[in-house]
Amino acid sequence: MKGFLLIVGRDLRLALRQSADAWLAVLFFVLTGALFPFGIGPDASLLKVIAPGIIWVVALLAVLLSLERLFLADYEDGSLEQLLLSPLPLELAILGKVLAHWLTTGLPLIAAAPVLAVLFNMDMAGLGTLLLAMLLGTPVLSLIGAIGAALTLGARRGGVLIPLLVLPLYIPALIFGVGATDSALAGLSARPDLLLLGAVLLVMLVVTPLAGAAALRQALE
Amino acid sequence: MHRFANPARFTRLADRVLPFVAAGALVCLGIGLYLALFVAPPDYQQGESVRIMYVHVPSAWMAMFVYVAIAVASAVALVWRHPLADLAAKASAPIGAGFAFLTLATGSLWGRPMWGTWWEWDGRLTSMLILFFLYLGHIALMNAFEDQQRGYRAAAVLALVGVINIPIIKFSVDWWSTLHQPASVLRLDGPTIHPSMLWPLLITALGFKLYYLALVLLRIKSELIAARLRALDLAKLKAT
Amino acid sequence: MALFEARDLDCRRGGRDVFAGLSFSLAAGGALLLTGANGTGKSSLLRLMAGLLQPVGGAILWDDESIAEEPAAHAGRLHYLGHLEAVKPVLSAAENLRFWAALRGHSADIGAALEHFSLAALAEVPGRLLSAGQRRRLALARLLASPAELWLLDEPSVGLDHASVGKLAEAIAQHRAGGGRVVVATHTALDLPDAQPLALDDLPPPPLPELIW
Incomplete structure (x- = not known):
């Protein structure tokens, strides 16, 4: 447990000293979201309806943008092989790095989501559900993304490859995340969608450490 | 372990089996298509266009079957480091992607007279589209490394992650499509289907399976020959 | 006293045999000096010893137990210093x-x-x-x-000035005096008293590919 906290602490410190990276993801999130009214037209009633979907898709893309740096720097400077040779189980080290990634990417996106909700004139009754769904869903994005980031280490065009591997796997989180918010906006219960989103989170909490460790081990062979 | 996976023995075995498998595939596909196109009755609602089903449904089955086969081969390759399992996974992926594409194309052709559009976000078709993307990712990762061994290993991990996620994706897409639209036209309710439609379907499906087997054997064989060529080149390089 | 040894190691990288049939044993306080031209597998051998790489044949043992059995325990008793x-x-x-x-x-x-x-x-x-x-x-x-207990050093003196190379030799000597062991791959002169040499050039060539395929 101590080793796990050490990893989280180190990655947070690294992220804070290079805080431009985290800001870029948030900026990307808001800017890309703000593009849609230009593409669709400023029809308030239409924007209101598609707001949850747009916010989720844009959040997903913002996370995607930040995935490459998850393991790449550690891979290139030799930290990853030292991590592999530390007494801390690699599975735990991966969870620590994912937690730090979520704290520096997912959490700022959640904080920025109300801005987009306001820009899209979303019904504020659904805002709580949107944020709750993002709280459950963005860790899933970090967890699945970690597998893609680990698998593409050392690959040609690794950064371009990650979206191809990760996006199809993001679809369930997207469906349940938007579903929860849509239900809340329609005055229905968001519970089923939120529970399903939680279930996906639990599954990925088990799958990512195992698959990630296998991927990192083979990357360092 | 790789010392025991004797490629020469595999090649001998493949050479012996291949003609029968290929012939079986041809016969089954011939009979199946004949029954499907000329013998099976037209549907009372959909008319003649229902005959697309005899290609569409077996290829959908195959697209799923091949992904599971890749996952099994990947598990074998990761646990026992058996090189033939790596080759089987590599050989299968493009074939599976082909079946997924065939499913999407026939689904689109079938949808045109049924829905009046080339594409409908129907649950089954959407799941197949995602499966097709999973195949593309697998193939891209397999070929993304200078060292082929790393490609095998990474793609194997991805295939296992994929096969765990497929039921989740399938469920979420069904959840999503029932929320947004009524049940699909492409429904095939197993037991109620008439035998005159079931038989051509099963025979075509068997033909597809044999066709896949023949293609995999052929592709593994050619991979082995390519590996041997590389090994000979390397030996020549060392000798000089 | 525990022994760090390898029996009949085969190493294969990128579909190519690097070396085959390599054995060594290293007692407490001992030093193993790996020499050999580029590409003979010094770095690969060190990565095998660290457990970063798996041999295709043979085994590396610590106290008669394969290091692949308990990778975490093995990682806990070694320091690996690679090129990075x-x-x-x-x-x-x-x-x-x-x-x-x-x-x-x-x-x-x-x-x-x-x-x-x-x-x-x-x-x-x-x-x-x-x-x-x-x-x-x-x-x-x-x-x-x-x-x-075990230091695995891949070209540790690259980029070091004279004084630092001396400090490194001093650190290694202290480590060995305390019962530690060290494996060093190096091209430059490093003061290692009574180090066992292991020349990877002298190994029999790996079997030709035709014999396998």
């Missing part, structure tokens, strides 16, 4: 060192380790401002910041 220094540019020298020592459960004192490689004055300097030689010394300081 694992120094983070935005962390100070002391922060870099403290993290790795703490991860191995030794948060106590990194002062002595910094001192030994003359880094005390640079403790608060961020990694990106360190020169190549200073980064190398910081990586070497990891060896002293937390104890480990």
Whole structure:
């Protein structure tokens, strides 16, 4: 447990000293979201309806943008092989790095989501559900993304490859995340969608450490 | 372990089996298509266009079957480091992607007279589209490394992650499509289907399976020959 | 006393046999000096010893137990120093060192380790401002910041000045005097009294590919 906290602490410190990276993801999130009214037209009633979907898709893309740096720097400077040779189980080290990634990417996106909700004139009754769904869903994005980031280490065009591997796997989180918010906006219960989103989170909490460790081990062979 | 996976023995075995498998595939596909196109009755609602089903449904089955086969081969390759399992996974992926594409194309052709559009976000078709993307990712990762061994290993991990996620994706897409639209036209309710439609379907499906087997054997064989060529080149390089 | 040994190791990289039939044994306090031309597999052998790489044949044993059985236990008793220094540019020298020592459960004192490689004055300097030689010394300081029975050093003296090479030899001598063992791959002269030489050039050539395929 101590080793796990050490990893989280180190990655947070690294992220804070290079805080431009985290800001870029948030900026990307808001800017890309703000593009849609230009593409669709400023029809308030239409924007209101598609707001949850747009916010989720844009959040997903913002996370995607930040995935490459998850393991790449550690891979290139030799930290990853030292991590592999530390007494801390690699599975735990991966969870620590994912937690730090979520704290520096997912959490700022959640904080920025109300801005987009306001820009899209979303019904504020659904805002709580949107944020709750993002709280459950963005860790899933970090967890699945970690597998893609680990698998593409050392690959040609690794950064371009990650979206191809990760996006199809993001679809369930997207469906349940938007579903929860849509239900809340329609005055229905968001519970089923939120529970399903939680279930996906639990599954990925088990799958990512195992698959990630296998991927990192083979990357360092 | 790789010392025991004797490629020469595999090649001998493949050479012996291949003609029968290929012939079986041809016969089954011939009979199946004949029954499907000329013998099976037209549907009372959909008319003649229902005959697309005899290609569409077996290829959908195959697209799923091949992904599971890749996952099994990947598990074998990761646990026992058996090189033939790596080759089987590599050989299968493009074939599976082909079946997924065939499913999407026939689904689109079938949808045109049924829905009046080339594409409908129907649950089954959407799941197949995602499966097709999973195949593309697998193939891209397999070929993304200078060292082929790393490609095998990474793609194997991805295939296992994929096969765990497929039921989740399938469920979420069904959840999503029932929320947004009524049940699909492409429904095939197993037991109620008439035998005159079931038989051509099963025979075509068997033909597809044999066709896949023949293609995999052929592709593994050619991979082995390519590996041997590389090994000979390397030996020549060392000798000089 | 536990023995660190290899029996009949076969190593294969990228579909090519690097070496085959390699054996060695190393007792407590011993040193193994790997020599050989480029491409003979010195780095691969060190990575095999660390457990980063799996042999295709043969086994590496610690106290008669294969290191593949208990990879975590093996990782806990070794320090591996490869070509990369694992120094983070935005962390100070002391922060870099403290993290790795703490991860191995030794948060106590990194002062002595910094001192030994003359880094005390640079403790608060961020990694990106360190020169190549200073980064190398910081990586070497990891060896002293937390104890480990087995040191695996791949070209440890690259980029070091004369004085630092002497400090490295001194650290290795102290380590061995305390019963530690060390495996070094190097091209430059490093003072290693009674080191067993292991020349990878002298190994019989690996079997020709035709015999396998």
